[in-house]
Amino acid sequence: MHRTAMTCFPFSFSKKSSSSLPSTRPNLDNDEDDISSIQNVKIYTYKELRNATDNFSEANKIGEGGFGSVYMGRLKGGKLAAIKVLSAESKQGVKEFLTEINVISEIEHENLVKLYGCCVEKNSRILVYNYLENNSLSRTLLGGSHDSIYFDWQTRCRIGVGVARGLAFLHEEVRPLIIHRDIKASNILLDKDLTPKISDFGLAKLMPANATHVSTRVAGTLGYLAPEYAIGGRLTRKADIYSFGVLLIEIVSGRCNTNSRLPIEEQFILERTWELYERKELVALVDTALNGEFDAEQAVKFLKIGLLCTQESPKCRPSMSTVVKMLTGEMEVDDSKMTKPALISDFMDLKVRHKQESIIDTRTSSSYNTSSASEHHDTTIISAATSTFTTQHDHSM
The missing domain is CATH 3.30.200.20 (Phosphorylase Kinase; domain 1)
Known part of the structure; x- marks a missing residue:
């Protein structure tokens, strides 16, 4: 209950x-x-x-x-x-x-x-x-620090669906609804059965029932930040959905959203995913650690859902309850009108610009330990703007 x-x-x-x-x-x-x-x-x-x-x-x-x-x-x-x-x-x-x-x-x-x-x-x-016995997704699946844990395909599916259900609960079942603002691998903790638990609500925002969005300081993690929020401070539930889309692709691929050790064309996971989608070769992104033991059709479906969640226009992104239905097979994935995602490289430019203007506070952020095989570190940014609300009623955001 x-x-x-x-x-x-x-x-x-x-x-x-x-x-x-x-x-x-x-x-x-x-x-x-x-x-x-x-x-x-x-x-x-x-x-x-x-x-x-x-x-x-x-x-x-x-x-x-x-x-x-x-x-x-x-x-x-x-x-x-x-x-x-x-x-x-x-x-x-x-x-x-x-x-x-x-x-x-x-x-x-x-x-x-x-x-x-x-x-x-x-x-x-x-x-x-x-206490959660198996630390975070960042440390285990993406960081490879728990060699004793094997993330088979069924486990990855359960983790993706579990995180989606947790977010759908925050977005649609509690009142006032909650926007987490920092969904990322290091904030997804795993219990002894590898059940995922969303953690670190320190940046969360509560949303009035009649608000379309919150205009607020930018707080979150580069690589997971939705563009309309990262650049304009416009916060809706769709910002969390964008972050979830990035996370879902990380779960399927077994790699962080940014990896500077790869060739330039493969460093940013959203760019790579979109490129493979256009070539109808999404299956090539699936983690090689699975040794081919996965449901290829389901893996491609999950990656398409990740792309649907990261479309540049917030209104094009599905709600989290819809995401859950697509992940579990209750609803078909319609990618016929899917648009290109906002690119993580844009966020890297944003990071440089913010540093030059000296208006953000950067911190390495983790829930438990967050080592990473990609040499990518979570950088939480917090700007100094105050919160305002736009209160025209709109359930879509």
Whole structure:
């Protein structure tokens, strides 16, 4: 049973008097009022989490990202947890912290990580999640760091469908709907059965029911960013769908979206996929690690769905519920009017331009560890624009 009780979530987190806080809930210096917005979440003490991680030992570190480090810990009672310690000096990190808690504290889905609780003592901001044994897609499938895991074709199909279902749930079943903004391989974690879990909701945006889009700061990862959002700050659900399309192609091909070690014509995965599509040779993109043991018709279908999701015009991209139906065979894939995707090389130009103008904050971002065989590193960009909403009713976006 999935819970969708999210009607209490504000867009600017409401501030309450600190006197309304339980006495067991510690304050965070100047962030006292912000922290008071946290509800329905278990509060851990710093001592509990320090003990759970053996004093946050390097031996227990399982990841490091833009806002801090992730440790494996054993909570009281023996339950394993992923303990995400945010960097104390980042004010932006506080906002991401609050966003992440408010977004996922009230929802449950098989394909979303589960939040156990948090710690807000003194300068500590720590999130506690369920521990996922097989790390992220970035580290395993794309990075090749878990040689013991073999991603056969059926497993890849289950992962693609699972991520699609998780996103469809966020986009269409919760209220207000949630736009993740940072769908990528390093934010797809895998449990012991290789069931995918969407993680890292720190950049998520909640969307008013009557809004067509949010005009907001750009925050996401180069290579996965939709062009209308990366360039114009226009955020809709279709930005997530674009990112999913890139991810789906990565899952089928077993390679990162950008690989500078390949010949120039093959470095950007969307360019390569479109080229092979036009030549009716999409099957050539399927991961050679499968040794030919895959359903060629289904693989080509998945790659076409990836292309449908990454078309330059947002209105041409299917909804996530439609994507799920196409992936599972409930709906035919119609590529008769499919248009060329926006190219990742455009994002590389964007990255250079932003660096020159010094208006973005770049961080290497990961949920757990994110090594990559392609020498490609996730770069999360966050610009400084403020949020506004356009409130003409439009369900298509």
